[in-house]
Amino acid sequence: MYRVVEIEEVVTETPTIKTFFFRDNSEPQPGQFYMIWLPGVDEFPMSISYIGEIKGFTVKRVGAGTARMHQLQKGDKLWIRGPYGRGFRISQKKALFVGGGSGMATLAPLIDMMPGDVVIAARTRDELLFRKRFAGRKVYLATDDGSEGFKGFAHELVEKLLHQEDYEIIYTCGPELMMRKIIDIAISKGIDVQASLERLMKCGIGICDSCSINGYRVCVDGPVFFKDELVKMKDLGKYKRDKAGRRVPL
Amino acid sequence: MYRVVEIEEVVTETPTIKTFFFRDNSEPQPGQFYMIWLPGVDEFPMSISYIGEIKGFTVKRVGAGTARMHQLQKGDKLWIRGPYGRGFRISQKKALFVGGGSGMATLAPLIDMMPGDVVIAARTRDELLFRKRFAGRKVYLATDDGSEGFKGFAHELVEKLLHQEDYEIIYTCGPELMMRKIIDIAISKGIDVQASLERLMKCGIGICDSCSINGYRVCVDGPVFFKDELVKMKDLGKYKRDKAGRRVPL
Amino acid sequence: MLSFTLNGLRFKNPLILASGILDESGETMLKVIEHGAGGVVTKSIGRKPREGYENPVIYELPYGLLNAIGLANPGIENYGEEIKVAKKGGVPVIGSVFGSTVEGFVYLAKKMEEYGADAVELNLSCPHAKGYGMEVGTDIALVEEIVEGVKKEISIPVWAKITPNTENLVKIAKAVEGADALVLINTVKAMAIDIEAGMPVLSNKFGGLSGPCIKPIGVRAVYEVYREVEKPIIGVGGITYGRDAIEYLMAGATALQVGTAVYLRGIEVFSLIAKEMEEWMEKHGYAHFTELIGLAQVR
Amino acid sequence: MLSFTLNGLRFKNPLILASGILDESGETMLKVIEHGAGGVVTKSIGRKPREGYENPVIYELPYGLLNAIGLANPGIENYGEEIKVAKKGGVPVIGSVFGSTVEGFVYLAKKMEEYGADAVELNLSCPHAKGYGMEVGTDIALVEEIVEGVKKEISIPVWAKITPNTENLVKIAKAVEGADALVLINTVKAMAIDIEAGMPVLSNKFGGLSGPCIKPIGVRAVYEVYREVEKPIIGVGGITYGRDAIEYLMAGATALQVGTAVYLRGIEVFSLIAKEMEEWMEKHGYAHFTELIGLAQVR
């Protein structure tokens, strides 16, 4: 059954990303997600980006469903179910958070809860998400086009930072290729890593197999996976499954 | 769904009545009943006659189902559902309990819980149920054939007792004609009364209408009824419904 | 907000007592009416008195009930008094009847009319009685004849109650379109085994499933039939809360029947559901429940 | 206590993963096998890749699930690798296929055999796909031809999965008796409307009901068919706890499939149910689960 929540505020974060605030009694953990249904349009998974009394979804416009969502305004309704899945596991280790694009939405509530330095990466400066959200800590910016901060890919900046500081764990969410690189770096340097993955989701509750990657269901076993699991995911960064369940290159 | 309980002891109370002791987690009130299923045989309603940790059904052999039950022994099983219905309401008034035949089974746990004098009635002395159960209080016996105690019907003894003592409430269970007379006495003398009625029961949960008397369902509105309800039951002591739902004389 | 007219009959609300639940005796039907039912359907009545099946005839499940009462009923000749008493409640009293032939149904329907019933409901759908109910109700030619036969012989409205235990739901619905309203659904054929006893619980073995667990089946049936027939549909199956009632209305029901919810929420369930419907409609700006009928139909 | 042989295939327990649940990819099936499944049935595979219906394709109810995935599948030509991977689990892998003609089924079944599937399950029963599943599966002559056609062309066992959405269950069961085993039931045709949205929840509107709420329907189906056909029956529908498994066995099932319970109790449900069955059997003095088969049949 869906719960209907009312949008109380819409904040435009970047030219392609908006945050929708609402109230709901559920008590999500950082890294968990909800299924959002826009009746007559689509249903899709969305991480929780604010977990307090006032909650938020931070949504990047990528296709028909998210485009429709971007048209919604204060007072409009969302049909939601969740929270679903396994979120991040908080650790005492010295942490680096690495978010790419809308991946910052997933990481943000975790960053709110624990210390650590932050890398915010995006294609270009306008797309840097939540650059003002994390006060009182080191926030590194990276853009592919160099329009702000480090010029280059997130993993390149991460490699640099790992020379400067002894991070013991990396929390990451973003484009799969970025995460793949970061996981490889973590493996080679022997540091810990947790990554929140994205896959096509139909059911969201662990029965349809559409979100699976090498036998792991992103919707219930993840979306956050730990290092020992990530190392076993041969398809990560290489293959995904399409709507028909075909294994296709990323 | 049925719970299966094991018979821990069988006590022969009278030539036609046995008590079956068992353990069960339910917490019945005096006057409530259970549906007992003997697989392959029958299912029928039975009042709870002991309500402590060790519970009891006290069963008179009247037909095929109860006859089969009388063959059961220690270690045999009963399938039960319940407790069902509304039990007796305990009052501060000076009470007289009047049980006829197996009707004492229904009254007994109430008598265990509150003060008052007791009338135990039966056709003959051997059938006087629970005559030793109520220590330290006045217990009057009555038999139709005069083989012990008062010779005559229970209601005749009740009329006599009401001249001796100022009872303010009568609790009764027994043959319907006896209860009808006692209710009439209570009405004419202006004293309170609660009676536990018996009707053919199919569902036990208030939907099949087989147990109804003048719009009252014995299984959920009763089996215990209060004076204001009893006075409205025109059929009490006169008509019942048969298995087909026909209204037939008692 | 809830009163309406169906087949010329005036109902104070669309929540009608379903056949077989607390409707054997006139006085019990009166009680149900006192608790807010907009109308009552009697137990299904046949030609002769029937004791029905031996106990157990009912089984409580976590999400509904399983029953095989076995069409126990006092027989039509003994039923006039019950109708007379029920009619004192001032709401429509619908006489449900079951038979196995056109003549049988006609006889019973005429008697119901004679007794003063406001409408007749033809039980073409009981899942657990040999030679009656759904055995009759899946014979498409026969149901058509029964409905037409009864229609010709009585002047009060005729409702046809059909079964969901078929792949031919829409065909059957069309076959009975001569009725003044269609009632769906009856219970779903089912059974339960007690594993400790190692035997079926119901003495009849098979029974009918009702309550919340069949709501998705009933809503589907109403939705499917609504688009294919012109006649009003009375939705039944698992209606327990106001939101269930609204779901059936949106699927296409014009009126509703409530059975198992009497067990789940007590006899006051009629006024409870009515209140919940009104509250929901007020909150959502609907002036009358009829605005909701068929709202969820996607064309 | 739980291992057995069916159609010459060795199963370590009778708890087989039902078609459509976590069985699109070989690696996921392996995971299910690791968690104790005695065998796995693949998702129903068709001739061409199919994306299935748009989201929402699933709806959570208090007592089960409603789904209309829409037979999404990668297509038989892309499926060899998945079977190969699943087979590493060391338990029987049954390839489920759906089609609309005899030739279609035969083609798919042969491919499954070629890929190494241990048996083929014919989906004659999906309630929500136009031109497939129960639309085929209620055509008694056609299902008979399909089963016979497939039987002739392959040498691995053939299972026929039939629909409960019919009044002709026993007739259909007899028509497919040429199969090596019968699987029943598939989901029950149903729908849900979200009243706040005023529209059906599933994008396909209609879907199939599964889980605890359909158990009494499935048990009834197995019980009814057991007395009429000679072939082993594989019971499915709402099996969630050991006691449900035993109920199906007592009704007449020889083996079992588990679907929705994976959602209710997690992927470890197979070993949980197996353990519950063993505990119950020990307590009640049964040495092997096959002693329970058909125990509740009353003749």
Ligand SMILES: Cc1cc2nc3c(=O)[nH]c(=O)nc-3n(C[C@H](O)[C@H](O)[C@H](O)COP(=O)(O)OP(=O)(O)OC[C@H]3O[C@@H](n4cnc5c(N)ncnc54)[C@H](O)[C@@H]3O)c2cc1C
């Ligand atoms: C657990 C989880 C959490 C998510 N959290 C967020 C979030 O916080 N913020 C956010 O902006 N987005 C998030 N997403 C992604 C979001 O679900 C998709 O962007 C959305 O489904 C796209 O829907 P659409 O109808 O707009 O696009 P579609 O029209 O459905 O698709 C547009 C394009 O995106 C692809 N696509 C769609 N869904 C997915 C997916 N799940 N994985 C990979 N590719 C996909 C399509 O193949 C297509 O190329 C999350 C996804 C998952 C699985």
Ligand SMILES: Cc1cc2nc3c(=O)[nH]c(=O)nc-3n(C[C@H](O)[C@H](O)[C@H](O)COP(=O)(O)OP(=O)(O)OC[C@H]3O[C@@H](n4cnc5c(N)ncnc54)[C@H](O)[C@@H]3O)c2cc1C
């Ligand atoms: C709420 C309630 C509590 C009861 N508590 C007790 C109790 O504590 N001890 C006890 O011994 N008995 C009790 N009874 C009565 C008991 O249920 C019946 O004696 C029993 O059902 C008879 O079953 P049978 O199969 O032996 O008889 P059957 O073969 O079914 O019937 C034998 C005769 O008894 C009649 N009969 C059966 N059931 C009823 C009934 N419910 N009302 C009236 N007549 C009936 C039949 O019509 C027939 O004449 C209670 C009944 C009710 C309704």
Ligand SMILES: Cc1cc2nc3c(=O)[nH]c(=O)nc-3n(C[C@H](O)[C@H](O)[C@H](O)COP(=O)(O)O)c2cc1C
């Ligand atoms: C105990 C019981 C007895 C029933 N008897 C009848 C009957 O006599 N005639 C009939 O048409 N339907 C009968 N039904 C079916 C109901 O009228 C109704 O169609 C079904 O229970 C679904 O509605 P519900 O879920 O609200 O109970 C009976 C149902 C129950 C539970």
Ligand SMILES: Cc1cc2nc3c(=O)[nH]c(=O)nc-3n(C[C@H](O)[C@H](O)[C@H](O)COP(=O)(O)O)c2cc1C
């Ligand atoms: C999400 C989902 C997808 C299903 N897909 C298929 C399928 O592709 N082929 C099939 O024969 N049955 C399919 N089924 C039906 C199941 O195999 C099973 O028959 C039904 O769900 C009843 O069992 P359960 O209550 O244990 O789930 C599906 C069921 C669900 C819930």
Ligand code: FES
């Ligand atoms: S989305 Fe269905 S299993 Fe994950």
Ligand code: FES
């Ligand atoms: S026994 Fe069915 S209503 Fe009382």
